[in-house]
Amino acid sequence: MIYDVLVVGAGPAGLTAALYALRANKSVLVLEKSTPGGQMTFSPKVENFPGFLQVSGNELADKLVEQVLEQGADMDFGCVKSLSRHDGIVTADTGSHTFDARTVILATGVKHRMLGLPRETEFVGNGISFCAVCDGAFYRDKTVAVIGGGNSALQEALLLSENCKKVVMVQNLPTFTGEEKLRQAVATKDNIDAVFGTVVTGILGDDTLAGISLKNEAGETSELLVDGVFIAIGLIPENEPFKEFAPLNDYGYFDSDERCLTPAENVFVAGDCRSKSVRQITTAAADGAVAALAACRYLDNL
Numbered sequence: 001m002i003y004d005v006l007v008v009g010a011g012p013a014g015l016t017a018a019l020y021a022l023r024a025n026k027s028v029l030v031l032e033k034s035t036p037g038g039q040m041t042f043s044p045k046v047e048n049f050p051g052f053l054q055v056s057g058n059e060l061a062d063k064l065v066e067q068v069l070e071q072g073a074d075m076d077f078g079c080v081k082s083l084s085r086h087d088g089i090v091t092a093d094t095g096s097h098t099f100d101a102r103t104v105i106l107a108t109g110v111k112h113r114m115l116g117l118p119r120e121t122e123f124v125g126n127g128i129s130f131c132a133v134c135d136g137a138f139y140r141d142k143t144v145a146v147i148g149g150g151n152s153a154l155q156e157a158l159l160l161s162e163n164c165k166k167v168v169m170v171q172n173l174p175t176f177t178g179e180e181k182l183r184q185a186v187a188t189k190d191n192i193d194a195v196f197g198t199v200v201t202g203i204l205g206d207d208t209l210a211g212i213s214l215k216n217e218a219g220e221t222s223e224l225l226v227d228g229v230f231i232a233i234g235l236i237p238e239n240e241p242f243k244e245f246a247p248l249n250d251y252g253y254f255d256s257d258e259r260c261l262t263p264a265e266n267v268f269v270a271g272d273c274r275s276k277s278v279r280q281i282t283t284a285a286a287d288g289a290v291a292a293l294a295a296c297r298y299l300d301n302l
Contacts, residue, residue: 005103005299006105007105008031009033009038009108015061016292017270017292018030026295028073030068035061036065037057037058039110039111042130043057048133048280078095088302090103104266105260106254106273107273110279128230128231130230133159136162136163139163139227140163143225144230145169147200149176149196151182154182154183157186167193169195170200209227211223212224235279237254238273246269247262253273256275257275268291269287270287270290274287
């Protein structure tokens with residue numbers, strides 16, 4: 001079967017793209033390599049998505065999947081290893097199967113760079129977070145640690161300082177590496193402390209996160225008791241297999257603006273995988289709508 005639209009990735013961008021294409025009476029296949037929902041499944045509480053006072057990331061993902069399946073989408077699981085184009089048809093190869101479509105929307109998302117500690121994944125969404133905008137309010141009047149020293153970490157710390165009693169930044173280098181303006185803003189906050197030349201070596205707590213173990217450049221160890229940890233050491237896009245059709249910027253993101261277009265006329269991009277300044281569920285969903293409408297315009301003009 002040749003689908004009208006193949007969506008690679010079942011996060012909020014991909015699922016919204018599928019919904020809009022289906023509503024335009026296009027046949028749609030959604031391919032997902034792991035768990036539908038993407039990064040939002042790490043959030044136990046989402047309170048900034050329109051229409052919900054509070055919803056878990058998993059629940060929101062389930063609702064989106066249910067919605068697109070109800071509208072008639074097909075869904076399959078597999079990691080797309082490569083794309084190829086011939087006579088206006090794009091073929092996605094997962095290694096075990098190939099899928100053909102007239103258009104492809106790459107909504108591959110990103111993954112957060114982790115610390116690589118034992119039991120780290122167990123605490124994601126249960127003490128370990130990646131987004132102050134999403135989860136900062138849950139730590140009102142509490143003490144948190146921010147791991148990292150670049151722009152993202154500094155921005156996270158500033159946002160958290162508005163609600164948290166204390167924010168401790170843990171940076172493995174001797175200084176922050178973010179912009180001077182952000183560094184100055186952090187320095188003015190009485191409730192932000194910083195520990196330099198120090199790495200996180202472990203997580204404290206049984207069922208509930210209680211703190212982190214630290215080790216400095218001199219080899220000295222210590223423990224920092226906190227209610228939550230925000231990891232801000234970077235994002236990892238996984239766009240390399242598609243760079244022939246959707247060029248990447250210096251950071252590995254698809255080099256595309258809000259129109260979600262690529263040099264390949266029937267390949268589109270959407271969500272956190274593309275170059276952008278704000279990565280939220282709402283902005284990913286917006287990209288999905290834009291990319292799907294662009295794909296539909298292309299199809300309608302064939």
